[in-house]
Amino acid sequence: MATPVLEKTEPAGSASAASPYITVTFRIRRFNPEVSAEATWQDFQIEIDPKERVLDGLHKIKWDLDGSLTFRRSCAHGICGSDAMRINGKNRLACKTLIKDINPEKPITIEPIKGLTVLKDLVVDMEPFFQAYRDVMPFLITKDTNEPTRERLQSPEDRERFDDTTKCILCAACTTSCPVFWNDGQYFGPAAIVNAHRFIFDSRDDAAEQRLEILNDKDGVWRCRTTFNCTDACPRGIEVTKAIAEVKRALITRRL
């Protein structure tokens, strides 16, 4: 198949000025069951400023070359968690990955995140991921019979205890980088454990026991093989593997 090429869109008269644009090849895994049962690779050549995001490159393709290219995105700055994808073999957010940081000399490969059913191009079925999240009871549970009239007190130290895991944006980069999850989709996966951790270690919460029991399950925290893929993949810099280890330790000692 011929490679579609996007012409430069520089303003006229700026030809002599040093152009920031370089030519980059995006090699994208395409799949559309309305067209074919087989997934294929397709190359696109675009002109892009290396300081731009991979998401900007995908938009250039979608907006100017092939409107059928399909991916999720929203905020475009790493907060909403929509655009996790496998870029050069590594899970990243397309909106948080700059072209210059991933060697634009070679084709940039872009695939959907692994372990979830691909629905079209880079769009996967997120339902199993969110189901695992819902299964760990990701909400504050308290034994209070009477709600306090003011806020519950919490010391800055107690608040700090679970700060890292509150950063999670549910992008699924960690869970879909995990070899255990690839081999067995029943595994809760790192993101669900991170969100359980966020409540297990919250001094205001009274349901740690229940959550630990859920994660003690055969598909729970013991499946983790400590490969650190999740920590590497997290676009929010959460120490995911450490959080999982803390949950394991809590299960052994049952002391929080």
Add this chain to the structure above:
Amino acid sequence: MKIHKYDTVIVGAGGAGMRAAIEATKRSRTAVLTKLYPTRSHTGAAQGGMAAALANVEEDNWEWHTFDTVKGGDYLVDQDAAEILAKEAIDSVLDLEKMGLPFNRTPDGLIDQRRFGGHSRNHGEAPVRRSCYAADRTGHMILQTLYQNCVKQGVEFFNEFYVLDQIITEVDGVKKSAGVVAYELATGEIHIFRAKSVIYASGGCGKFFKVTSNAHTLTGDGQAAVFRRGIPLEDMEFFQFHPTGIWRMGILLTEGARGEGGILRNKDGERFMEKYAPVMKDLASRDVVSRSIYTEIREGRGCGPEGDHVYLDLTHLPPEQLDAKLPDITEFARTYLGIEPYTDPIPIQPTAHYAMGGIPTNVMGEVLADNTTVVPGLYAAGEVACVSVHGANRLGTNSLLDINVFGKRAGIAAAEYASQADFVELPGDPEAFVVEQIERLRSSTGTERVATIRRELQETMDANVMVFRTEQTIKTAVEKIAELKQRYKNVAIQDKGKRFNTDLLEAIELGNLLDLAEVMAVSALARKESRGGHYREDYPNRDDVNFMRHTMAYREVGADGTESIRLDYKPVVQTRYQPMERKY
């Protein structure tokens, strides 16, 4: 086509939608239709905090908060609504804490509070610590906490369902909401949701600007859907430009950065805000700071080879303070600009941020068909709505507050209405408009492209109806938008499929943006004064005699099918505070 029946349908799953859902689900059979997965909503991008006069760290009260809100909005705020906002702020924050929100804490374990632009002690005497916060990711925490509580309550979500039309049926001469028409992204199927109550909580429309802090998905779908059905839009000329967006990208850098001591500097290193706001300096209200930045740029004191930005300087602040209080925005500077904020200033420019205007509602969240008539069964809350608590300029930290206070109110009111109302009959073929729209786009052989028209729209909006406006520039925008609307009729898409057809949805979203951009420009043209976020260089003063009134824009269709916008006006509700000159 599938037909569903619910008591209450909520459109949108950001802060306002989910806060409404938590109330409505307790009281009625509720469905939430959302074009994004709930945790993807742009509430999550809010950073600085949520205002409430808890008085946890110093003396404060709701009356001072009300005054600041009214003054911040340049007296276009409806004062009864502002009073409700400030009073109910306290319980709103406590509600979130009880739901589990991890606020930063004082040494005593109370919710910590910090300063923010425009919030003051005793009617402007000095800054006050009123913003309840969680580092610089307060919106993220609110969105997560509300979603967690929706999971806890078993709220029923329809994810990636785009609401494309509002169904209104006239019963005995009264326009009533009968439900909505939605498009399922995964399958391309059309769904009719019959509902006794519909709540719009679908967010803003900032994507008609080029440099904006808004998500790609903020395309004003809710405003456009009801406007097309004869509901007016209020105060659409008032749009907030946040002073500190990342240069060219528009990504938000919180006002909290200046609250922590950050300083704006021009190319000479001068702290230029001292000239424009001698008392509040860098913490003057957002409209004032944005105008000052552009004045520096226009007068040749901008930074960089093209002189098109200024600097946000944090280099004098201790790295520990930046790490603890501003971790996310310092990371944005590193990621997107390759700049280390410990040692280098950050290039910034004002960024289109927030629509003060929207679907007019009363303080119960009920949508208004004109200045006084409620549309039974129709509600709106959050940025999509105009209550009006923000008037001509919203104060920082009042939007996270707005979604919680009025999301809750709308959720309760809609569910209670549903419990005593009957379903309204559907018109003959309720899906006709949506079916025709989709088929026209899918089968179009036109030569215009969505991306080209959108780019031209964004460029004309940035050039002509941004921080500075004149009759000339606004007219240029109005003419350009009219041309683009004409060309839009000839737009074609490449993806003709049914499955996850985001090409199709982007085309529909562009149609919404064009409609709303036109309302904004036409409303701005008629407001011949300067107030809050609307600054007319040809009318640089506020004119309370002629313009102390809300704009109400209506879509009119002539006998020959031609569309036009008719402007009317609505009085401002004034209770305690007489308009004064606004100084910071």
